[in-house]
Structures are given as C-alpha cells and as structure tokens.
Amino acid sequence: MPYIAIKSFPKDQATKEAVAEKINEIFLEVWGCPQEAITISIEDITPADWEEKIVKTEIDPKKENMMILSGKRCYKR
Numbered sequence: 001m002p003y004i005a006i007k008s009f010p011k012d013q014a015t016k017e018a019v020a021e022k023i024n025e026i027f028l029e030v031w032g033c034p035q036e037a038i039t040i041s042i043e044d045i046t047p048a049d050w051e052e053k054i055v056k057t058e059i060d061p062k063k064e065n066m067m068i069l070s071g072k073r074c075y076k077r
Helices: 013-031 047-065
Strands: 003-008 039-044
Touching: 003 013, 003 047, 013 039
Parallel strands: 003 039
Antiparallel strands: none
C-alpha cells in the first residue's frame, strides 16, 4: 500500500493534479499495486519555511531512506 506524500513549493492545482496522475500511473505500472492501494498527497510549503519544516525535520533525519537527494541518486546496490 504506497502512501506518497509530496511536499513542495506552492504550485497551481492543475500542476498538482498532473503530477499526481503521473505518479499514480507509475505505481500502477511499475510497482504493480491496485488502484485502491494508492494514496497521494501534495502539501504546499513556502520557500521561507522549507529549511525548518522540511530539511531539518524530514530530510536530514531520514537521509538513509532517500532515493534521490538534491538531484543525486542514492540507490543502494
């Protein structure tokens, strides 16, 4: 059951919906899960709050789980 939580600088609703649809398609095709198993959320975070709310509390403590970090692939092989 994938739960995909996206936190980003604010975007318009059409862009958010397009991204959610693409991610949904990928999980259906590549992950192989049923539609009813997929949950996707998108939360707007202001640029002023990014460092404090996201980097310090979500990215830094979970670096070992990052697949791509600041554009660099971190795949464990």
